[in-house]
Amino acid sequence: MPQIAKVIVDVPTMQTNRPYDYQVPVTLVDVIQPGMRVIIPFGNGDRKIQGFVLQVLDQLSFTGQLKAIEAVVDLTPAVNPELLSLSDWLAQQTYAFQITCLQTMLPSVMRAKYTKTATLTDEIPTDLQASLFNGNDELTFDQNLAPDKLKQLMQLQRQGKISVTYHVDNRAQVKQLTAIEPALSFEQLEEARMGLRKSAQKQSQLISYLQTLIDQEAPTLLKTILEKTTFTRENIRIGAEKGWLRQVKVEAYRNPYANAVQPTHKMTLTSEQETAVDAVVQSASTDASEVFLIEGVTGSGKTEVYLQTIDAVLQQGKTALMLVPEIALTPQMVQRVKGRFGDLVAVLHSGLSEGEKYDEWRRIERKEARVVVGARSAVFAPLEDIGVIIMDEEHEASYKQDESPRYHARDVAIWRSQYHNCPVILGSATPSLESRARAQKDVYHLIRLTQRVNQQALPAVELVDMREAMRVQKASNFSPALLAGIKERMQKGEQSVLLLNRRGFSSFIMCRDCGFVLQCPNCDISLTLHMDTHSMKCHYCGHEEAIPKICPSCQSRQIRYFGTGTQKVEAELQELIPEARILRMDVDTTRKKGAHAKLLKKFGDHEADILLGTQMIAKGLDFPDVTLVGVINADTALGLPDFRASERTFQLLTQVSGRAGRADKVGQVIVQSYNSENYAIQFAKQHDYEGFYQYEMAVRHRGGYPPYYFTVKVTVSHPEEALAAKKSFQIAKQMRPILSDQALILGPTPKSIARINNRYFYQIVIKYKQEPQLQAKLAEILETTQIDTRHGFKIGLDNEPLQFT
DNA sequence: AGCACGCCGACT
């Protein structure tokens, strides 16, 4: 009976965002399964593209001429049934194309690359063949093909002198290594030895060696033999030639953590920790999908709770998924988990090469790894039979992807937990207001860890009012109190960590005579100074140019740096304390792979007194000799027009405060600010999350913000500002009639950076409580504005956006 | 996305 496959094709547009029917060729009838990738002809020219099989049916719903599947890419489905249905839900939830969702769930190497080649089928003038085809009869189309050559090719195509073929390249390469195994039995080898000449010492040795390998299950890697024995490549080759041994290819995993990991052991739990573990494990064994919110002060041992929960779940024969913000996925963290569960752990994060990520993914897929630790996209790890999903630092904004599909890993985690009937742990010292409010309403189960494991008091936080400090001294980033603190630690041989809250701050260049600021030609934003590359860069579009020596506007030479970059602060501190050994950690010094870990190791080895950095130093670092944490500018985020500014400031301050004085030494925190009376700073000083939560909830209630309201953001962009504005007003007007009186439309307003990459952005934010028609209307708007994309419009939807600026 | 088709202005 004829088989039909429903296929999602790799053409990310609104119109092709639906399954297409394909004939399954007889040869593939028993091969093709849902979730496999296939290569299919698509469109008029039958160009070859990749697609995902959704279902295989024996009935067809399509009445036209079917095309047949060309080939299968996978031997086993790349996407299992769970993830297939997750992709469907995700597409609905985030208004993204299903193909984009499917590709997001897989390692990037599994995304197809397409090439197009022209082959000569007829005689053409030799000079043309020489210039166009380089004398060959085949040519690959690519972007840098000169326009005139492209014209010539099109002409040839019209004359029917070339044929165009499409290729789908699969970049996912399995790394293979050569290994050997004995090809004969012990006795046969002995016989072979008899046939040798007396002088063939090495060959005899090889036979003996092979005999020792006979009982081994797996083939031995050639690499290992060459390293550990005296046999050479040539010896092995002769062995193979004489039929004593077989050379086989084995799949190798690129193991990014090949170096031995220190095993770590279970720690004794405090009674609070134990209660937490028990509650979750209890839930795991009842097949319920509860969400636990663990609100635990810094140092309360949340990680140990996670690890012991994972341990219990593994013992139930299930698997575990642990999500960590990218920035917290430090070598320290990985070591800790690997140390506990060894080779059962797969790690997924952006520091791995594409190939390494693919290998880790395959280890999970083949059930060799049963614990996955990773950043946001690890939430799609193909684990089966999940027993618990953990999300550490659940308040972190990096769990939300800021490109399509704009999903929040927390939502995906909860979806998967319902599929697997397993608990979710959301852990944080400073939970997001959304999660904490859900716990209040008993949607989540709240567990509070109030005791620190070492029973030590939280460090004292001292606020320094910079307005005051600046009155008595000249402008500086360092108050006398902070400087004194740093010097004191240096004398005691202890260390300091300094945080530069960089949000909304960076160094730019301004002319002191005319006030000219160097701007990006494509975006409405000033260029940022980068000392390491000696250039000015745009952080939005990547535009780069030389640092001007004279002002382009008034030709003055008085063009100077402004703002507070880490480099500038480092220079100032060095000047103030010449003998200080300072390590700077920011985007520039950690760009290279492994640089982050190297810097941290240096600091851990006491090669520096001071670690100076941006947000990235706030998370997860654990150095016993750090007894002072200084926050250079606590309140830059507070000035931003974002209702989450206070929450972010509170979270950041609490986070860094926890970095001071672990182990046996007392810690101190010095926070410099221009707004020390601000409630976020005050509650952070008191280490009072619950107080902050109550206060902030009241603020959100008054302003009508989440978690009291749901939000959705519509962004419209166009190269012409007036058109972008007009379209956004049109959309707002369409929305109004279907919304109830409870819903509010904010805007349209231009984005705070109105122009990015030569496009103007306008946005609308809809705040609502319950709008049954909203989702359908938004989907409809995406559908109807489809035509406008032809005229340069881009319309994007962001469900529950984290960025409002 | 990328291709064909079809309608208009500028050319051999």
Next chain:
DNA sequence: GTCGGCGTGCTC
């Protein structure tokens, strides 16, 4: 007359 510009529709 036709070549080739782009606007429009469609892809199982």
